[in-house]
Amino acid sequence: MADITYGFKTLLHGQEIPSGECFWKLMSPLIYGRKDGSEIIIPVDFETDFYSVPDLLAGLVIDVDKRPAVLHDFLYRKGKINGLLISQKIADDLLLEAMIACKFSKWRRNVIYMGVRWFGSSTWNDYREQDGKEDGVLKTVCRRSSKIS
Numbered sequence: 001m002a003d004i005t006y007g008f009k010t011l012l013h014g015q016e017i018p019s020g021e022c023f024w025k026l027m028s029p030l031i032y033g034r035k036d037g038s039e040i041i042i043p044v045d046f047e048t049d050f051y052s053v054p055d056l057l058a059g060l061v062i063d064v065d066k067r068p069a070v071l072h073d074f075l076y077r078k079g080k081i082n083g084l085l086i087s088q089k090i091a092d093d094l095l096l097e098a099m100i101a102c103k104f105s106k107w108r109r110n111v112i113y114m115g116v117r118w119f120g121s122s123t124w125n126d127y128r129e130q131d132g133k134e135d136g137v138l139k140t141v142c143r144r145s146s147k148i149s
Helices: 055-060 067-078 088-101 106-119 121-130
Strands: 014-016 024-026 030-033 039-042
Touching: 030 067, 039 067, 067 088, 067 121, 088 106, 088 121
Parallel strands: none
Antiparallel strands: 014 024, 030 039
């Protein structure tokens, strides 16, 4: 198997936002190196809720690396990489790539990936409707299992 030459170049440093809505903001940039050698830089103060999953599936994302979720939230929110428009599939494929780089088990990453492919389009479309408007954050139900690891 080939060595992984892509993945996160930084650790996740965040702080919970005291709103009671279970959102966190980055305290330092999160940098993801892509297979093509380019980087995606998620800036300080970016807000995330990590993995948004139904309560029934919350066990999938307890005690796993949260960096792939932050990357995915960023890509969904912006709909762009370095100024270039991307599709929902590209965002979802980068989530899968990041989970591979973070050594998620095959079954876990496949379940998470299929979840965003099947159910992520409404969130993707909501963000696209917001494009060009105030840079808002779609709020989701708080899951206290979302802790930084």
